[in-house]
Amino acid sequence: MIRLTITRTALWGTLWALGIASCGNAFAEETSLHVVSQRHMGTIVRIVADCDSAEEFQKAADSAFARIGEIEQICSDYRNDSEVLILSAQGPTSEPVAVSDDLWKVLSLAMQVNAATDGAFDVTVGPLTREWRRFRRRNQLDEQRIAEAMTGVGAQHLILHPEKQAISLKAGQMRIDLGGIAKGYAIDAALDALTRCGINRALVDAGGDIGATDPPRGELGWKVGIAGLNPKEPPIVVTYLANAAVATSGDAYQFLEHKGKRYSHILDPRTGYGVDHRGTVTVFASNAAQADAWASALSVLGPNGAADALSNQEEVATWMEVLVAEEPITWISPNLGSWLSKHRLREAPSPR
Template identity: 35%
Template sequence: MIVASTSAFTPRSHQISRHAWQVLALLAWLLPIGFTCLDDRRTYAEETPASPPLKLFSDRAIRLGVDVVLQTYAPDETRAKTAFAKVWPRIDELNSILSDYDPQSEVMRLCASAPHAEFVPISKDLSTCLQASVRLARESDGAFDVTIGQLVKQWRRARRKQSLPTPTQIAAARESMGWQNVCLSPDGNMVRLLKPGMQIDFGGIAKGYVAEEALKILQHEGLPISAVAVSGDLALGDAPPSPDAASSSPQKTSGWKVLMPIPKFRTASAENVESSTPVKNLGAANSEEPDSPVVYLSNCCVSTAGDEFQFLEIDGVRYSHILDPATGMGLTRQIQATVIAPHGIDADGLDTTLCILGHEKGARLMQHHPAAAWIVHELTPAGKVISTPNEKFKKLTGIGNTSHCD
């Protein structure tokens, strides 16, 4: 018997160099623990031939402008490498469909031809991402808006130049926005973009989709015990085998072991940082190594959004790379959200949207996603960290429960 458990992740960044530590942390922490019922295993061995022991294999590359890590348990290196070799072309295919950096990608060619008088046929992958984006926009009253592309370009330029976009630039970019102007056919196979200059940006939702699609390839190749990390987005398969079935460890769970991200909010002093949940040192920006809870997950997808790496600071004000469609501005409050969900496209989109909405409105949004576990950390103007996990998150990870912090 294998008991399902948990995994972790870290805030995303489009900067390759800033993700090097993230991948190293994943490689270091994405290790299995667990146990198998000895009696069941002995009976099974008497009835069937012994299977070759599974070994952990990894592969890593830069894709989508970020580090991508593949891990799988396979009987031999050849089997693992064969499966890995089928994942990379799939990721490249998705990049050629969803990238807003490549002017020849399917989505950028679609945007270049807008507005559309007639429906335009689109690929299944583009349809899936557009349908999920429009659904999330509707659920969040537009807090998530996939048509934010022109605004994103203005803020990318602002970060390079270290100067804020002008009000005129922001107003012009917002003129091209409006998720209601993405008109999908009833079957989702065709779309019309109704505004000229519309720019689709899947930066807040695509990496989770790519991670899960990569995991599906490994599973299809007969390797169900696999995990994929695309920047801060994880897609996790079955729990790894136990390294020691006779272990006396009190942690009677199994899964992919990862450090949960702890927000390093900046405060006047570490003493001002408090939490509404008993996670030790949560958000203590002045501590070099805040206590990071370890959890174990399997058969789920995980994503975290925050501004730890991507932001613009002007005149003492920190503007996040997460943009609020309602204002056209980067978020100025320090906030981080983590979502654990059955599908990567949901986890990736929801964590960003929770950061935009904040605690109360975010809780209403998550009523549309009862299968998701989530937590939001936010630094108040008074310098206190308010952390609000839902019950599923507390039950799944132990975070928010007194017993978690010994």
């Protein structure tokens, strides 16, 4: 639920409008701003850059999209030939299985967030993800199937071997689900590809999760607006972002109601059930992979658990709104103000 203001052209995202509106005379000249979109990872991915050469921009964007495609092939939960599902099918493994650089980096970060959130973020949740997709299609919930799926869930079943860059799976019926982190990792990789091609003022938006490098010339940052529980209302928070990322997680559109109880599509891997409190969580972090993973984790933890989990995370800040007894409650991490100040330019540079 992130609204992004960039230029005058109107584009539409899956959660919030990706508005392109004039930002004043200080903004980079409109002819230097370029936008291109492709469909990847189940969403529309947009690349925006402040660049004088359209040819240079297109070449860099092609490289960035190619990189996203590589990561999708490695991390997809929908492609049976993806590296992560081929790995999952081998559990339990008798010997550690060597993995690619990208899968190693994603799993390493995932395990770090798992430890920092007391298991609220867990990529071994795949068996549950598969069951809950079926539940939502049929509008039915099966407690026995949840119990069976839980036998393959838990970070203790996933062992990393740094000296070999290899993975061991200690349980059968495991299925690694990178849906809570892969999109962010792909955004970071795309930005790296753009930078290697000489595009230093860029933004990548993947279905509302955003990563950015330097802002357009004449701007303090890329202007983003964060929506509350009702995504149709105007943004509650508007700020600028530079060399950082932001991701939002919530249950406004995907949920299941069973016996009078509402379960989000966001699953608590510790219980096997969808989160039963309504809420929206926006996370700011130094990179998109961190923002993506922490947005999922904090959606599970809620305000009470978030305070403890974020106490030692200086590079992660959050704004969240949840319904408590049908009343909206806002919780903001104590470091949000300082984080936003740090990740924007102190003074807008000259447009030229």
